[in-house]
Structure formats: structure tokens, C-alpha cells
Amino acid sequence: MNKSYLRSRLFLNYALSYLLVLLVPLLLFAGTISQSASSNLRSEVERAHFNQLTQARNTVDSRMRDLLTIASRISYDTRLSSYLMHDPYFSSEGIKALDQYKATSEMIGELFLFFRGYDRIYSSLGMSELSVFYNGYAFRNWDPAQIEDELNQVQFPTLRPADLVRRKIGLEQSMLAYMVPITPNNPNPHATVMYLIEESQFNGLISSILGSYQGLTYVFDDKGQVLTSTQRGESLSKTDVDSLFRQPEGIHSLELNKTTHSVVSVKSEQNGWTYVTAMPSNQFFSSVVKLRSIMILILGTIAAAGAGLALLLARRLYGPIWELAAFASSQNKGPGAAAKEPDELGRIRSVLQHSSQMADLQEPYARNHFLLMLLKNSGPGILSPELLRALHMSFDRERYAVLVFGWEDEQLVDPAVYAGLQELNIPEAGAIVYGVELPEPRRMAFIVGFTVNPDSNGNDSLQATLNEVQRLSEGAGLSNPSIGVGRLYESPLQLSQSYIEALSAYESRHILGPVTVSRFDAISESREKANWLPTGLLLKLAQALKQGSYEVAAPTITECLSFIRAGGASLPLARAMYFDVLNTMLKSASELGVLTSDIPSPSSFHSMKVLEEPLLTLAYRICSEAESRAQTEERSLLDRALAYIHAHYADHSLSLESVADEHSISPSYFSRSFKEKTGQNFTPYVWQLRVEEVKRLLDETNDPIKDIIPRVGYLDAPNFIRKFKKETGLTPGQYRKRGQGGGAEAD
Structure with a gap:
């Protein structure tokens, strides 16, 4: 940085101004961001947490549906029929089947099958007396008599709240009991399937989706009873817990334990359960402090970079002023007072005042040069308002034309005559005339601008101007003058055209004969007239x-x-x-x-x-x-659509409409084109792809059929099995058995 710059008060003012321009908006921006950061961050976290809790609810609903499906399969499994289970010989097959069903879901801690009115109960471990609930599975708050009554009487799938269960080994474990009457939807169920679910397994499923969440979690049944909860070091009174259940679905702010909490609530339409989380609002502030630290670092970096940039800009913009001031100081011999001015602008102002005085002396020459340039090159930039004001001229009339005035006698003309013709006002014609001394000897040009009378096309005003110019020339003693007249134009930017026309008319006076005034319009010219193509x-x-x-x-x-x-x-x-x-x-x-x-x-x-x-x-x-x-392009589009179908046939949402929308085609047009290309309609084509994939998986893997069918995009397994058998003559299990030579899997 030049040290002479730093000694300049003007430069320092520039630098300070740029710093203020940078820092004031930056500070306002930082304050606004700091003020809204907490609420915005909280809103984003709550919205993300609401989505996570919704996902947790959907996942739990899916797992509970799986349990209902298992119960339904148990009810239709002939190995688990009442008469076979009561037979000591066949009951062992049923117990093995229960163990297989238990293995299909990781949520199941134990699975019981109870035939109503019978004094025994079956599980994956074997057959037991009902006394098993005294010693093998002793619930702290659910005595065996109540267990027996509910197993005999339950009409709808029911989940009991988590309770401590004492096992034979003496350890207590918190478990939930889920009872499902079978046969499903039968008003007179003949048995009850009871699942024991470890509370840690149930809560772990929810926690795995909520991630690093550190607040309270509650799951209520449709009556407000707490099924399970995760406290994480904070406990609530019964009143506070009841208030959580009463909250509608959504995001709320609630006073719990005399502390403001952010509460998120979602409800399951499947079973009426309510999932609620509550987290102290002050937990958001730690994230805000982090955000503020990052913002301060960023703003500090911006401020430092901005300060440097402000100094560079100040120097760059001050440079021309410094050079002008140095030039003004070097010119102090003229104005004399320039060197005495206290700052650069004062010195520049003093020199400009002196230059203005000199310009006034040169103004007539500048005006003539400007007008001559306007006649020769009427570019838009030449009519700058600043230049016109400096020369005390205006071009605000409606019509413009150029006259070229010349005489033959080589007589000396008094300079006062030229000065008198420099600017003329002709009120009767509403015209203003600027005279231009041309480089050629004994020749001038007149730029005429006038306002057009509504009843005239401008020729009358032009004629009045011609008469006045002729009168003035005669008064000046100019003999035998000739005048060439260009055409009228609406813009001063077209003066160069009128000037050329006026020169042409002036030169044509030899052709037209001894005339004083010759108009360009009067010169004969042939013009071809023809219409262009529509x-x-x-x-x-x-x-x-x-x-x-x-x-x-x-x-x-x-x-x-x-x-x-x-x-x-x-x-x-x-x-x-x-x-x-x-x-x-x-x-x-x-x-x-x-x-x-x-x-x-x-x-x-x-x-x-x-x-x-x-x-x-x-x-x-x-x-x-x-x-x-x-x-x-049409064939290529259909090829891409077919490739898309082959890549996404396992997506259960795949449809003709979705494929058509993906490729921006009309569904009806796509349907017709698809059948023309493949010879099949869309639905049978996709069905065939799915069937072939199921056959391949049955042949090449040992995966359960219940997992294979959803994998190919088919959600209704019984319907798929029915259609599969109709097409192949075999159920999927029979198809696998035929391919593997034994060990068929049950459908």
C-alpha cells in the first residue's frame, strides 16, 4: 500500500465508507440469523423427528401385521388343529411347527397356542400345564387366573402393557404379551395365540429408527394405557403422562416437570396406538451454540476478507482521483489557488473552474465541430445530454432537415456574419436553426428543427425557414447564393442522411438549371416496387x-x-x-x-x-x-420403456401409468404401442416377468416363499399362489419340491 495514500484523509474516508457498507449489512444479517437460528433449527429437528417417529410407527405396524399373519397361518395349519394337538403322537409335529413359526419373526420371545376350555397350553418348547404361568413365566402384575380368563375370552388382538416376568432361572425380564384370537374374524374363536415380546426388543426397534434421540418415548394403547416407555433418566408424573396421550397428532410444546418440552405425537390407524416422544427444549441450544460458533468463524473470515477488499477498492477508486489531484497540482501555475486547497477534490475543483473559463472561450469552435460531426456521423452516443447542456443546445423538435448554403463569389465575409448565422430562432416557422461552417470554402450548412403544425406535413415551416435564410444572406451582401435542401426526418440521428441529400441537391443545381433552391425530393429517381412473400x-x-x-x-x-x-x-x-x-x-x-x-x-x-x-x-x-x-425415436422410446420395466418389475407400484409418465407418453398411446411391439398387454407381461423370477428363486435359493413373493413386487401372497398354481399346475412349494427332489416347503 502506498504510504502517501494512507496520509490522505480522502482515501481513509473512502476505505471507512466501504468498510461500513460491508459491515453494517453483515452485522444485520448476523443478528437476524442468530435470532432465527434457534427456532429454525428446532423446527427442522422436530420435523425430521416427526418423520422418524412416523417411520417407527409404520415399522411397528408392519411387524404387528406379521404377527397377525403368523397367527392366521397357525389357525389354518392342519398340524396345529385341536384334534391332532391333543393326540400325544401328533402333538410333537405341532410343537415343531410352533418353533418354526417362532423363528420367522425376531420379535417373538416365546409363542403359545391355547385351545379354549383346555387345561393345557402349547409352546415352541412343548406342552405345559397352565401352572407354567406360576413358575416358568410368572408375571408380576398379571396373575395366572387372569391369564387363563383372558386366553379364554379375548375377542380381538390385544397387547398388554410391559410387565416384569420371572423365569425359572430367577431373573426378571420386562415383556409384552400380545394375544390374537383364532380363527381370525371369527365371532367364536376356538383358540388364542399369545406372543411374548421382550420390551427391549420392541423399544430397540423404535430406537434404531429414532437414532441418537435422547428424550422420552411412550407407546399408548387406544385407551391411554402405557404399553411401553423409554425414560432415559427422566420420569414423569401420571398427570404429565396423561397429558402426553391427549396431545393430537403433530408437533407441540408442552410443560412437563416444570420444563418446556418438544413433544411429537403420531397415531396408528391400524391398531389405535399412539407414539409420543418428549425432549427438553434446551437440548436444542447445544446445536445452536455450535451453529453460532460456525457463523462467527464464517462472519469473521468474511469481515477480514471484506476489510482487505474494501482497502483494495478504496485504493482502486482513489487512484484516478489521486492522479487528477497530482495533475491539478502540476497545473497550479494557471489557477494559482490550486496548491492552496486543503484536499485533492479542492485542487481538482480549482483546476476545473479554470478549465471551464477556458472552455467558454472555445465554445463556438466546439459547437461547430460538434455539429459537423453530427452531420457526418449521427451515432446515438453523440447526442449525450451532458454534451448538449455544455454546448447550450437541444434537439427536441418533431422534424429535422439540413440545408446546404453556398455562394460563388470569392469575396471575404465578415466573421460577424458567420456568428450571426450560428443560431437562429424563427418564431413564425416554430423553428430553431443551427449554422455550421463547412470545411469547403463559401459553404455553410443549417440544421433545421421545428414543430409540425397538425394541418401541415412540415413543408410550410421548412419554406419559411428557407425564406429567412435567404433574407439574412441578402442582408449580409452575399450574392448569387444557392441552397440544397434534404428531406425531412423524425430524428436528429437521421441528420447525416438529410445532409447527404442536401449535398446531392446542392450539386444537382447544374442539372436543374439556374435555380436558387433545389430540393432532393425533386430529383427524379426510379424505384422498383414489388411485394414480398407473405x-x-x-x-x-x-x-x-x-x-x-x-x-x-x-x-x-x-x-x-x-x-x-x-x-x-x-x-x-x-x-x-x-x-x-x-x-x-x-x-x-x-x-x-x-x-x-x-x-x-x-x-x-x-x-x-x-x-x-x-x-x-x-x-x-x-x-x-x-x-x-x-x-x-418412437422405436427407441419403446425400447427404453421395456428396459425400464425389466429393471423395475419387482416394484409393487409399477403400473402402465407410471411407466408412461416416466417416459412422458400418453398411457393410451403407450398401451397400444406396447402391445404392437410385444404382442401382450402390459399386466400379463409384467406378471410373466414376476413368475419367471419366482421360479428362478425357487430353483436357486432356499429362501422362504413368504419372502420371495414380496421380493418380486407382489404383496398379496395368497392370490399370487393361487394364480401361480393356475398357470403352472403347482403351488410354489410343489414347484420347489419337484426341482429339488424333496423337502417341500409349506405354502
């Missing part, structure tokens, strides 16, 4: 080519050529119109990606009849290529 025809031709419709493109080309022929245009204009048609066709071919090499040669342009055949040939090729490409 835009609609070209648009129609382009669209027909893109659609590959030669039937539309061919008559449109003929119509275009007929229009050119009927217009009576000259050969150059007709050729240009013909090329417009050709360019439209080539542009359409380019957009379609069609390479065209057989373009009609310009040398063949002798008659419309000769040109029509090549154009029709080109159109036929473009249309054929466009149609071929459309067919190829």
Missing part, C-alpha cells in the same frame, strides 16, 4: 417440413413460386424472394438435423418452372428424413 406462407412451409408432411409442403412451395411469378418482380428481386423460400427450407432442415447436399444451384435460376422441381425434390427428402427420424 410471412404466413413461409411459416406454413417450415411447419410442414418439420412435421414430415410432403403433402402440405409441396403445394405450399408451388403457391410461393406462383406468388413470385404473379408479382411481376424483376429478376434480381424474384431471385431474392426465391432464396427466401430456399433459406426457409434449409433452416427447417438444420433444425431437424437433416444434412442437405443437393441444394438447387443459383445458376439454374432461369424460370420458376425449372426451380420448382429441385425445391420439391429437396422438400421430399427433408420430409422423408423427418418421418424416418420420428419412427426411429
Whole structure:
């Protein structure tokens, strides 16, 4: 950094201004973020936790449905019928079956089968007296008499709250008892299946989904009874627990143990259970502190980088001022007071004031140079408002024209005459006239701007201006003057055209004879008049080519050529119109990606009849290529759709509509195209894919059938087995047995 910069008060002011511009919004932003961080973070955590709890509920519901399915299978398993189980010889097969059913779900700690009215109960371990609930499985809060009554009377699947169960070995374990009457949906069930579920297993399933959650977790039945809970070091009163159950589904803030808690509640539509979690709100602040630390680090880095950037910007913008100030100091011989100014801006201001005084002396020359540039090159940048104000000029009239004024006598003209013609106001014409001394000797130009009378096209005002210029020239003693007049234009940016026309009119005075005023409009010129091709025809031709419709493109080309022929245009204009048609066709071919090499040669342009055949040939090729490409794209699209079906047939949500939507096709169009390509409708095709995959898995794996069927996207296992047997003549178990030569698995 240049030390002379640091000694400058102006530079330091610049740097401080940039720092404030950076730091003030940064501090406001930091305050806003800090204020909202806690609430936003809490909202995000709660929403994520709500989604996790919903997922936990769905998972538990799925596991409980599995238990109901097992109970249903038990009810229909002939090995577990009452008469076989009561037979000592066959009961061992039933006990083995119970052990197999127990192994199908990791949630099952033990499985019991009780036939109502019977004094014994069966489990995966064997047959027992009901006294097993005194010594083998002794519940702390559920005495054996109540157990027997409920096993005989339960009408609906019922989960009892977690209770401590003392096993033979003397250890107590918290377990839940889930009783399912069988046969399902029968008003007079003949038996009850009871599952014992370890509470740690049940809660572990929920905790595995909630992740690192550290709050309270409760599961209530439909009557508000706590089925299971996870306290994690904090316990609630019965009143607080009841208030948790009463909360509607969603996210809430609740006072528990005189501390604000974030409460999330979801309810199961399957069994009416309510899942609730509660976490002290102050746990969110640890995350907020982390966020604040990160923000402070980021903001500090931004502030440091911004400070450096502010100094660089201040130096970069101060540099030109410093150079101007140095230049002003070097020019103090002129203004004298510049060196005495206290800062750079004062020195620059002093020099500018002196320069302004000098500019006033040079203004007439500057005005003439500016106007001469305007006549020769009327670019938009030349009429900058700042320059016009500096030269005390304006161009705000409705019409503009240029007059070129000259005389032949080589007499000296008083400079006062030129000065008098520099700016004229002609009130009767509503005109303002700027005179320009041209480089050629004895010649001036007048820029005329005036407001048009509503009843006139401007020629009357122009004529009045001509009369005034002629009068002034006569008063100045100029003999035999000539004036060339350009056409009227609406913008001063067109003055260069009027100037050229005025020069042309001035030079044409030798052709027109001895006249004082010659107008460009009066110079005879031949103009060819012909209509161009209608835009609609070209648009129609382009669209027909893109659609590959030669039937539309061919008559449109003929119509275009007929229009050119009927217009009576000259050969150059007709050729240009013909090329417009050709360019439209080539542009359409380019957009379609069609390479065209057989373009009609310009040398063949002798008659419309000769040109029509090549154009029709080109159109036929473009249309054929466009149609071929459309067919190829259609085949490619169907191939991609088939590949998608083969990759996703195991997705149970796969449907004709979902595949059509994935590939942006109309479902009805896709259905027709699919059958044309495969010879089958969509549903049988997908069914066949799933059946073939099931056959492969039955042949190559030992996975249970109940796991294989959902794996191929079929959720209704009984219906699948029925359809499988109808198609193959065998159940899946029989199919596997035939392939493996024994050891059939039950369906």
C-alpha cells in the first residue's frame, strides 16, 4: 500500500465508507440469523423427528401385521388343529411347527397356542400345564387366573402393557404379551395365540429408527394405557403422562416437570396406538451454540476478507482521483489557488473552474465541430445530454432537415456574419436553426428543427425557414447564393442522411438549371416496387417440413413460386424472394438435423418452372428424413420403456401409468404401442416377468416363499399362489419340491 495514500484523509474516508457498507449489512444479517437460528433449527429437528417417529410407527405396524399373519397361518395349519394337538403322537409335529413359526419373526420371545376350555397350553418348547404361568413365566402384575380368563375370552388382538416376568432361572425380564384370537374374524374363536415380546426388543426397534434421540418415548394403547416407555433418566408424573396421550397428532410444546418440552405425537390407524416422544427444549441450544460458533468463524473470515477488499477498492477508486489531484497540482501555475486547497477534490475543483473559463472561450469552435460531426456521423452516443447542456443546445423538435448554403463569389465575409448565422430562432416557422461552417470554402450548412403544425406535413415551416435564410444572406451582401435542401426526418440521428441529400441537391443545381433552391425530393429517381412473400406462407412451409408432411409442403412451395411469378418482380428481386423460400427450407432442415447436399444451384435460376422441381425434390427428402427420424425415436422410446420395466418389475407400484409418465407418453398411446411391439398387454407381461423370477428363486435359493413373493413386487401372497398354481399346475412349494427332489416347503 502506498504510504502517501494512507496520509490522505480522502482515501481513509473512502476505505471507512466501504468498510461500513460491508459491515453494517453483515452485522444485520448476523443478528437476524442468530435470532432465527434457534427456532429454525428446532423446527427442522422436530420435523425430521416427526418423520422418524412416523417411520417407527409404520415399522411397528408392519411387524404387528406379521404377527397377525403368523397367527392366521397357525389357525389354518392342519398340524396345529385341536384334534391332532391333543393326540400325544401328533402333538410333537405341532410343537415343531410352533418353533418354526417362532423363528420367522425376531420379535417373538416365546409363542403359545391355547385351545379354549383346555387345561393345557402349547409352546415352541412343548406342552405345559397352565401352572407354567406360576413358575416358568410368572408375571408380576398379571396373575395366572387372569391369564387363563383372558386366553379364554379375548375377542380381538390385544397387547398388554410391559410387565416384569420371572423365569425359572430367577431373573426378571420386562415383556409384552400380545394375544390374537383364532380363527381370525371369527365371532367364536376356538383358540388364542399369545406372543411374548421382550420390551427391549420392541423399544430397540423404535430406537434404531429414532437414532441418537435422547428424550422420552411412550407407546399408548387406544385407551391411554402405557404399553411401553423409554425414560432415559427422566420420569414423569401420571398427570404429565396423561397429558402426553391427549396431545393430537403433530408437533407441540408442552410443560412437563416444570420444563418446556418438544413433544411429537403420531397415531396408528391400524391398531389405535399412539407414539409420543418428549425432549427438553434446551437440548436444542447445544446445536445452536455450535451453529453460532460456525457463523462467527464464517462472519469473521468474511469481515477480514471484506476489510482487505474494501482497502483494495478504496485504493482502486482513489487512484484516478489521486492522479487528477497530482495533475491539478502540476497545473497550479494557471489557477494559482490550486496548491492552496486543503484536499485533492479542492485542487481538482480549482483546476476545473479554470478549465471551464477556458472552455467558454472555445465554445463556438466546439459547437461547430460538434455539429459537423453530427452531420457526418449521427451515432446515438453523440447526442449525450451532458454534451448538449455544455454546448447550450437541444434537439427536441418533431422534424429535422439540413440545408446546404453556398455562394460563388470569392469575396471575404465578415466573421460577424458567420456568428450571426450560428443560431437562429424563427418564431413564425416554430423553428430553431443551427449554422455550421463547412470545411469547403463559401459553404455553410443549417440544421433545421421545428414543430409540425397538425394541418401541415412540415413543408410550410421548412419554406419559411428557407425564406429567412435567404433574407439574412441578402442582408449580409452575399450574392448569387444557392441552397440544397434534404428531406425531412423524425430524428436528429437521421441528420447525416438529410445532409447527404442536401449535398446531392446542392450539386444537382447544374442539372436543374439556374435555380436558387433545389430540393432532393425533386430529383427524379426510379424505384422498383414489388411485394414480398407473405410471412404466413413461409411459416406454413417450415411447419410442414418439420412435421414430415410432403403433402402440405409441396403445394405450399408451388403457391410461393406462383406468388413470385404473379408479382411481376424483376429478376434480381424474384431471385431474392426465391432464396427466401430456399433459406426457409434449409433452416427447417438444420433444425431437424437433416444434412442437405443437393441444394438447387443459383445458376439454374432461369424460370420458376425449372426451380420448382429441385425445391420439391429437396422438400421430399427433408420430409422423408423427418418421418424416418420420428419412427426411429418412437422405436427407441419403446425400447427404453421395456428396459425400464425389466429393471423395475419387482416394484409393487409399477403400473402402465407410471411407466408412461416416466417416459412422458400418453398411457393410451403407450398401451397400444406396447402391445404392437410385444404382442401382450402390459399386466400379463409384467406378471410373466414376476413368475419367471419366482421360479428362478425357487430353483436357486432356499429362501422362504413368504419372502420371495414380496421380493418380486407382489404383496398379496395368497392370490399370487393361487394364480401361480393356475398357470403352472403347482403351488410354489410343489414347484420347489419337484426341482429339488424333496423337502417341500409349506405354502
